[in-house]
Amino acid sequence: xxxxxxxxxxxxxxxxxxxxxxxxxxxxxxxxxxxxxxxxxxxxxxxxxxxxxxxxxxxxxxxxxxxxxxxxxxxxxxxxxxxxxxxxxxxxxxxxxxxxxxxxxxxxxxxxxxxxxxxxxxxxxxxxxxxxxxxxxxxxxxxxxxxxxxxxxxxxxxxxxxxxxxxxxxxxxxxxxxxxxxxxxxxxxxxxxxxxxxxxxxxxxxxxxxxxxxxxxxxxxxxxxxxxxxxxxxxxxxxxxxxxxxxxxxxxxxxxxxxxxxxxxxxxxxxxxxxxxxxxxxxxxxxxxxxxxxxxxxxxxxxxxxxxxxxxxxxxxxxxxxxxxxxxxxxxxxxxxxxxxxxxxxxxxxxxxxxxxxxxxxxxxxxxxxxxxxxxxxxxxxxxxxxxxxxxxxxxxxxxxxxxxxxxxxxxxxxxxxxxxxxxxxxxxxxxxxxxxxxxxxxxxxxxxxxxxxxxxxxx
Numbered sequence: 001x002x003x004x005x006x007x008x009x010x011x012x013x014x015x016x017x018x019x020x021x022x023x024x025x026x027x028x029x030x031x032x033x034x035x036x037x038x039x040x041x042x043x044x045x046x047x048x049x050x051x052x053x054x055x056x057x058x059x060x061x062x063x064x065x066x067x068x069x070x071x072x073x074x075x076x077x078x079x080x081x082x083x084x085x086x087x088x089x090x091x092x093x094x095x096x097x098x099x100x101x102x103x104x105x106x107x108x109x110x111x112x113x114x115x116x117x118x119x120x121x122x123x124x125x126x127x128x129x130x131x132x133x134x135x136x137x138x139x140x141x142x143x144x145x146x147x148x149x150x151x152x153x154x155x156x157x158x159x160x161x162x163x164x165x166x167x168x169x170x171x172x173x174x175x176x177x178x179x180x181x182x183x184x185x186x187x188x189x190x191x192x193x194x195x196x197x198x199x200x201x202x203x204x205x206x207x208x209x210x211x212x213x214x215x216x217x218x219x220x221x222x223x224x225x226x227x228x229x230x231x232x233x234x235x236x237x238x239x240x241x242x243x244x245x246x247x248x249x250x251x252x253x254x255x256x257x258x259x260x261x262x263x264x265x266x267x268x269x270x271x272x273x274x275x276x277x278x279x280x281x282x283x284x285x286x287x288x289x290x291x292x293x294x295x296x297x298x299x300x301x302x303x304x305x306x307x308x309x310x311x312x313x314x315x316x317x318x319x320x321x322x323x324x325x326x327x328x329x330x331x332x333x334x335x336x337x338x339x340x341x342x343x344x345x346x347x348x349x350x351x352x353x354x355x356x357x358x359x360x361x362x363x364x365x366x367x368x369x370x371x372x373x374x375x376x377x378x379x380x381x382x383x384x385x386x387x388x389x390x391x392x393x394x395x396x397x398x399x400x401x402x403x404x405x406x407x408x409x410x411x412x413x414x415x416x417x418x419x420x421x422x423x424x425x426x427x428x429x430x431x432x433x434x435x436x437x438x439x440x441x442x443x444x445x446x447x448x449x450x451x452x453x454x455x456x457x458x459x460x
Contacts, residue, residue, distance in 0.1 A: 013049040016040075020052065024059060037061040046074035048083060057090065065093040072098075072107035079108050079116045081123040094131040100140040105133045109148040122157050125149075135161050151176060153185035155194050167199025173212050174204045184219045189232045202236040209244035217253040217262065226254075227261045240266045252277070258285030260294055267298060275301040278312060284319035289332045302336050309344035317353040317362065326354075327361045340369045358385050367392055 011019065020040050024033060041061045044052035057063075064070065067087060071078050078084075088094050097103050102110075105128050108121060125145070129135055138144050149157040150172070162168070169175070172195060176186060186195075196202050205211055210218075213233055220226040230250070234240055243249045251271040254262040267273065277300045278286065286295065296302060302312050310318075312333050320326040330350070334340050343349045354362040363385070 013047070013052055016044065016047070016049060017052050017055055020044075020056065034062070038064075042067070042071065042074065045078045045083065045087065046071060048077035048080065050083070050086070053086070063087065063091045065091060066096045067092045068094060068104045069096055069098050069102060069107045072102070072110040077116070079124050080120045081127040084124055084127055088131065094128055094133060102139045103133055103137055103145075104128055105135065105137070105145040106139045106143070106148065109145065109152060118154050118156055121149075121154055122160060125157055125160065136163075150186050150191070150195070153188060153191055155191055158194065162198060168195060170199060170201040171204050172200045173202065173215070174206050184216070187216055187220055187229060188225070189228045192229065192232055192236075196236060202233060202238060208246070211238055211242055211244070211250070213238050213240060213242075213250040214244055214248070214253060217250055217257060217259065223259045223261045226259050227265060230262050230265060234269060240269050240271050252281065255286050255291070255295070256281040256283040258288060258291060260288075260291050263291075263294065273298045273300050275299060276304050278302065278315075279304045279306050284315060287316045287320055287329050288325075289328050292329065292332050292336070296336055302333060303338060305344075308346070311338055311342055311344070311350075313338050313340065313342070313350040314344055314348070314353060317350055317357060317359065321357070323359045323361045326357075326359050327365060330362055330365060340366050355385055355389065360385060360388050363388065364392075367394070 020037075023036055023040070037056055037059055038061060041053065041056045041063070044056060045067070068084065084092075084094070094104055098107075105125065108124050108128065125135075135145050143151075144161075146158060146161040149161060176184075186192075192202070202212055206215070213230060216229050216233065217226060220229065230240075240250055249271065251263055251266040251273060253259075254266060255273075255277065263271075273295065274280075277295070286292070292302060305311055306315070313330060316329050316333065317326060320329065330340075340350055349366075351363060351366045354366060
């Protein structure tokens with residue numbers, strides 16, 4: 001059987017046994033039946049299928065002594081005390097290590113968070129320690145089982161592995177953040193309390209001045225969870241007003257990530273929101289109606305502009321991809337005084353961006369402020385947007401022979417698009433003049449002839 005046996009990962013146990021039985025019946029020496037059975041054996045173990053494992057053993061399937069470390073890349077269902085005990089009783093070595101120094105204890109934690117409960121991990125760790133595994137042994141990266149248990153948020157496992165009377169490294173919070181992993185499973189209120197109780201310094205800082213508040217807010221993705229952790233850290237005297245070496249404070253991060261509950265809490269404990277806050281942010285998580293209202297109530301200037309003249313309307317429309325959400329935010333910003341017709345230093349208006357982003361609801365709203373608009377920018381618009389704009393009186397083909405005009409190129413991309421837009425564009429005088437002139441013939445070589453014919457037929 002090929003190594004991609006993961007195709008059987010979702011097969012029920014009895015079905016897997018039937019598949020194994022059929023494979024063994026039809027396999028000949030050319031198919032390497034022993035290798036097939038070994039592959040099925042690893043799969044059955046990984047799935048936690050005891051019946052399938054026992055059946056394969058009756059077929060004489062060998063059990064490699066290093067099986068427990070080979071399984072580290074498999075799903076977590078084998079990471080139970082009962083399965084490990086069975087494998088050890090049948091010849092697996094609990095004290096084996098990989099060539100890079102990873103022990104079975106390290107293997108237990110590899111991707112365990114995917115489908116293994118903390119209770120299962122704890123019982124498996126206890127069994128392995130009883131079998132002689134060294135809980136203090138570091139892997140090739142210098143990580144001990146205790147450190148990995150903390151990283152993955154397993155408090156009960158960390159409590160078990162913690163040496164009585166021996167405090168954890170005081171700078172552990174900083175070193176835990178060293179990897180800059182997307183997941184911070186240790187970043188919960190209960191784990192932080194456990195770590196501080198055991199000697200970890202909640203006031204430590206990274207080399208660039210990030211406090212634990214900065215770290216938490218950079219990596220947590222849930223407002224309520226972040227609020228719970230922030231409250232704990234403030235109770236441990238983390239300074240909610242402190243800036244890192246880039247001048248970023250925790251409230252900056254809370255706003256740009258859209259954590260309105262955290263931002264409110266930080267303001268209540270003294271955090272300051274500078275008037276120009278919005279033009280200093282790196283992310284646009286603040287682009288929600290409730291957050292904007294909160295910022296205005298706290299004297300943040302939503303009429304501020306970036307150095308290239310972008311208003312908050314420009315920034316919002318560049319970052320939001322959902323038409324309805326964008327419309328809600330645009331309406332709020334306009335209600336607070338943002339100019340819906342204002343262009344930036346490149347001549348781009350909010351309508352230009354809405355058209356390029358195919359935000360028809362936003363474009364319809366913005367057109368209500370002014371309809372005599374020429375969208376002569378080289379925008380790449382979808383046919384539906386072009387149709388909408390033309391039907392609403394917008395000149396989408398400027399008085400120019402510039403064949404980089406994106407509307408023309410969009411129209412000529414496919415027969416379907418040309419057929420779709422022909423009735424609309426043929427009512428546009430300048431477009432008709434192009435079709436009647438020589439320009440289109442001179443440039444027809446750039447496009448398949450049938451596209452040109454679709455547009456030119458019936459154009460006179």
